[in-house]
Amino acid sequence: MRKNDSISIPVILKVGKGALEGLGQCLLDEGLTDVVIWFGNGLIDLFGLKVMESLKKSGITALEYQELDTVDIDDIITLAFSLSNQTKAVVAIGGGKVIDAGKYAAFLRGLPFISVPTSSANDGFSSASASLIVDGRRTSVPARLAYGILVDTEVIRTAPEKFIYSGIGDMVSKITALYDWVYETEHGVGALNDFAVMIAKKAVNSFVRTPYASIKDEIFLKELLDSLSMSGIANEIAGNSAPTSGSEHLISHALDKLLETPQLHGIQVGIATYIMAKVQNHRHVRVNTVLTETGFWDYAATLQMKRSDFLRAIDLSPAIKPHRYTYLHEEQYREAAKELVMTDEILQRILTAD
Ligand SMILES: [Zn+2]
16 A cells, blocks of 8 residues: 655745735745745846845845855755754745755755746746756755745746747646656556646646637746646655656756757757657647647747757667656667657757758
């Protein structure tokens, strides 16, 4: 029998227009009156004033207020243990890096973490693990799900569009990830958690079925961010990242390893999702529709990504997570994926021939 370990879900969850202005009130409501605030690089200029005004209005003290540009685990350990004992919460405002740093520092000190993503590039803001540099290598380190998630859709809207495309790619990947998870448990590897499957499936289905005119519509952005938040919670329920990360993520992780300058996580993942949905012969029409209609493919086509890099990444993919058993852990499906890279019409348009 599998036991139901207690899971933690965010106490604060605010996704919507103007959410950043409500930061102070959210903290006050939870009694988090003294906080450390870390911003991503260059973001004090953009959001500092708004954040400070919000804190001031609610009488919240910022014990520390600075920009941070490191995900080196040693730096973060040092920072974490230099935090004042008065600290009641760590707030991180920015993209992936500062969120990972804040998440891990809060985890080390047993403090609530408030995640305030300023871009929708991936689901890291709602995941329990942190991606840090350990001994010079990017490594996924266990941490804890955020106590609070606060996303201002107005901020997301003004970030460069590539971050929205990246979020779209990371979200649509739940389709292939879930299929891989079922597949591997059918092969006696891992254990399926039906509730986590349901949450992740509902998240992605709700997202792909949302009607919109532009990817900058409030309804589209809210749906994207809500769905990314729900995915993180599916991982928390499962106790691992299987609900949201399957063979398509292995290709992206392999590209990260192989390339000097990889593309945004969700861009790589989105392309790999299309490949794997075709290999799995599962919902690839839907995946293609989303990537076409949002403009994801048009953006991806501008990046000059190489066919040969994808071929190498597919070969490397099973070694990225040897303990798993996704479609890419079988040679016949790696061959099928490589065949698609060479012949599929859409991929011919996106990837360059060398
Ligand atoms: Zn991802």
